Structure formats: C-alpha cells, structure tokens
Amino acid sequence: MDVRRLRILVELSRLGSMRAVAEELGTTTSTVSQQVAALAREVGAALVEPVGRNVRLTPAGLRLAHHGIGILAAVEAARLDLDPHAEPAGLVAVAGFASAVRRSLLPVVRDLGTTHPGVQVLIHEYEPIEALDLLAGDDVDLALVYDYNLAPLSFPADVVATPLWQVDWGLGVPAGEGPRTGTADLAAYVDRSWIANSRNTADEDVVRTLASLVGFSPRITHRIDSLELVEDLIEDGHGVGLLPMAWRGGPGVRVLPLAEPGALLRAYAVVRRGRTDWPPLRLLLERVAEAG
Structure with a gap:
C-alpha cells in the first residue's frame, strides 16, 4: 500500500x-x-x-x-x-558491570531525565563477555565492559570501543597483614586460598599471571562476583584477592599496592559499528564518554 x-x-x-x-x-x-x-x-x-x-x-x-x-x-x-538529525528519543538498552553503571551511567541517566526526557535507558548488569554477547545479538545497544592490562579483551571487528577510565587494583588482605610501606609480597601468600571472579575469567587470569611472575600457582578456592562479599571473605580469613586500590570498605581489610606490572582495570563503552547514527544512542554514548 x-x-x-x-x-x-x-x-x-x-x-x-x-x-x-x-x-x-x-x-x-x-x-x-x-x-x-x-x-x-x-x-x-x-x-x-x-x-x-x-x-x-x-x-x-x-x-x-x-x-x-x-x-x-x-x-x-x-x-x-x-533520522540522525532528529531530537534524541527512544529506548536504549545497556548491559554493563556494576562499577561502570554506578560511575559512568547512572549520573548520565539522571541528567537525561531533565535534558532529554524522551530518552529512556534500560539497565542490565552483566560481566564483559556476557554484555558483548548481548551486544552481538542486538539484545542491547550499548555495553559497558572492562579488561586488565594483564588480560586484555580482543574486541570484534564490528564494534567500536571507547575508553572511559582506568583503576589500579591491589591485593586485599586482612587488616594487620602486609608491609606498612611498599608493594605486596605475593610470594608470602603462596599457601593461602585465593578469591577470583565467578563470572569473568579475566580476573583469574590476572591473579595467575601475577603469581607466575613470582614463581607459584595460586590455589583459587572461592569464586565471587560481589566485591563486598570478597571483602567479607578476606576479613574473615578465608583467603586473599584483588580489590581496587581506591576500595573504601570496612576496617578489617587492607589493599596493598602491587609491584610492576601491576593490575590495571580499564573500562570501555562499546557499540556496534555504524549504530551511533541513531540519535538517542549517540547522545548516551557521548554523555557516558564525557562522564569518564
């Protein structure tokens, strides 16, 4: 017709x-x-x-x-x-890890509620591989993912990854352990249980790489997704694991800096190539990148 x-x-x-x-x-x-x-x-x-x-x-x-x-x-x-020149409006689906959602996405969503009320954002929490799979299947429009300098992601050719921010990670140990100054002596934890992420193998790859540099293979006993739960396990003496250097948890855990090459978490905003002609996605990506 x-x-x-x-x-x-x-x-x-x-x-x-x-x-x-x-x-x-x-x-x-x-x-x-x-x-x-x-x-x-x-x-x-x-x-x-x-x-x-x-x-x-x-x-x-x-x-x-x-x-x-x-x-x-x-x-x-x-x-x-x-229309790439139209006023941004529509529903944008985002999959991302919790830290990026809190740091990079939620402030933008709050601001868009005032500046562009026609743009609605659906938020789903997923680890990087999960989020990239959803992006590949067009189940989401934007993925917030991370990798490490010691476990870099290999992005597919049909996506564009925009770097957002970086965070140094250290070794989380019970309060009172470790040197008062300087870096952590990882070899001192050869006989301890280690904690790794339950949903992303990159965290375990980093732990194994760091341990291999000082000559041992870590005994990974616990696999935990929540950093708050990682902290609880460390405080109760059930193991040690990686936490952000800027982690501000309770007094029962210390985060020790790591010797070079260290562990650097790198956050990215990822979209399918050619999709940013769509005004609401372009706007959201620009705002998230500006927020850093």
Missing part, C-alpha cells in the same frame, strides 16, 4: 473535497483523483462515491482513512527514530 496515496485519503476524509486536498498538498485535483483511484485498486474496494458534483468516502474509505491516521503516525515516528 502506497503511503503517499494513504495520506491523500486521510486528507480527503479531513477536508471533504478533492480540491481542498489538492490545495493543501500543492498538487492538482486530477492528481488527487488519480491517486485515490489507484489506492482503491490496491485495496480492492471502492473508497469514494459521487455526491452531486463532489465525492464522499464510502464506508470502506472511512475505515481505511481511520487506519491510515495510525499508520501515518507510525511511519512518521519511525522516520524520526531513524
């Missing part, structure tokens, strides 16, 4: 005459008549009938015009949604 012809029919139902429609659309009465006739052939029903020297819509024409109002509105909404 030709949308242009449908628009003419909707205008005819609104204005009541072909002459008025022609004036409204800047065309001729003959053209309006021809387009209505062509639409009638498309749908297989008479859409207008003569009334004196004028015409009126038949019951079928009235029903189609009623449908046409919604159809034309949907077409216009789709056009605006895809």
Whole structure:
C-alpha cells in the first residue's frame, strides 16, 4: 500500500473535497483523483462515491482513512527514530558491570531525565563477555565492559570501543597483614586460598599471571562476583584477592599496592559499528564518554 496515496485519503476524509486536498498538498485535483483511484485498486474496494458534483468516502474509505491516521503516525515516528538529525528519543538498552553503571551511567541517566526526557535507558548488569554477547545479538545497544592490562579483551571487528577510565587494583588482605610501606609480597601468600571472579575469567587470569611472575600457582578456592562479599571473605580469613586500590570498605581489610606490572582495570563503552547514527544512542554514548 502506497503511503503517499494513504495520506491523500486521510486528507480527503479531513477536508471533504478533492480540491481542498489538492490545495493543501500543492498538487492538482486530477492528481488527487488519480491517486485515490489507484489506492482503491490496491485495496480492492471502492473508497469514494459521487455526491452531486463532489465525492464522499464510502464506508470502506472511512475505515481505511481511520487506519491510515495510525499508520501515518507510525511511519512518521519511525522516520524520526531513524533520522540522525532528529531530537534524541527512544529506548536504549545497556548491559554493563556494576562499577561502570554506578560511575559512568547512572549520573548520565539522571541528567537525561531533565535534558532529554524522551530518552529512556534500560539497565542490565552483566560481566564483559556476557554484555558483548548481548551486544552481538542486538539484545542491547550499548555495553559497558572492562579488561586488565594483564588480560586484555580482543574486541570484534564490528564494534567500536571507547575508553572511559582506568583503576589500579591491589591485593586485599586482612587488616594487620602486609608491609606498612611498599608493594605486596605475593610470594608470602603462596599457601593461602585465593578469591577470583565467578563470572569473568579475566580476573583469574590476572591473579595467575601475577603469581607466575613470582614463581607459584595460586590455589583459587572461592569464586565471587560481589566485591563486598570478597571483602567479607578476606576479613574473615578465608583467603586473599584483588580489590581496587581506591576500595573504601570496612576496617578489617587492607589493599596493598602491587609491584610492576601491576593490575590495571580499564573500562570501555562499546557499540556496534555504524549504530551511533541513531540519535538517542549517540547522545548516551557521548554523555557516558564525557562522564569518564
């Protein structure tokens, strides 16, 4: 069904005459008549009938015009949604790890509620590999992921990764352990249980790499996703594990700096290549990158 012809029919139902429609659309009465006739052939029903020297819509024409109002509105909404120059509006789905959601996304979402209320953001918490899989399947529009200098991510060729921020990680140990100054002596923890992430192998790769540099293979006993729970296990003496150097937990845990090469977590905002022409995604990505 030709949308242009449908628009003419909707205008005819609104204005009541072909002459008025022609004036409204800047065309001729003959053209309006021809387009209505062509639409009638498309749908297989008479859409207008003569009334004196004028015409009126038949019951079928009235029903189609009623449908046409919604159809034309949907077409216009789709056009605006895809127009790279349109005002950003729409639903953007984001998958990301908790720290990036708190640090980079939530402040932006709060601000967009005031500056661009037409942009809505759905937030899903996922680890990097999970988030990238969702992005690849078009289940989300934006992925907030991380890697480490000792366990770098290999991004697919069809995505664009924008660096956001970096955080140094250290060794979390019970309060009272470790040197007062200097870096952690990892060899001192060769016989201890170690804690790694339950949902991302990169954390374990970093632990194993750091341990290998001082000559041992760590005994990873606990696999925990929540950093708060990692802290609890360390405080209760169930093992040691990596935590951000800026971690501000309770007094029962210390975070010791690591010797070179250290462990540097790097956060990224990732989108499918070519997708940032969509205004709400472009806006969200720009704001998240600015927030750092």
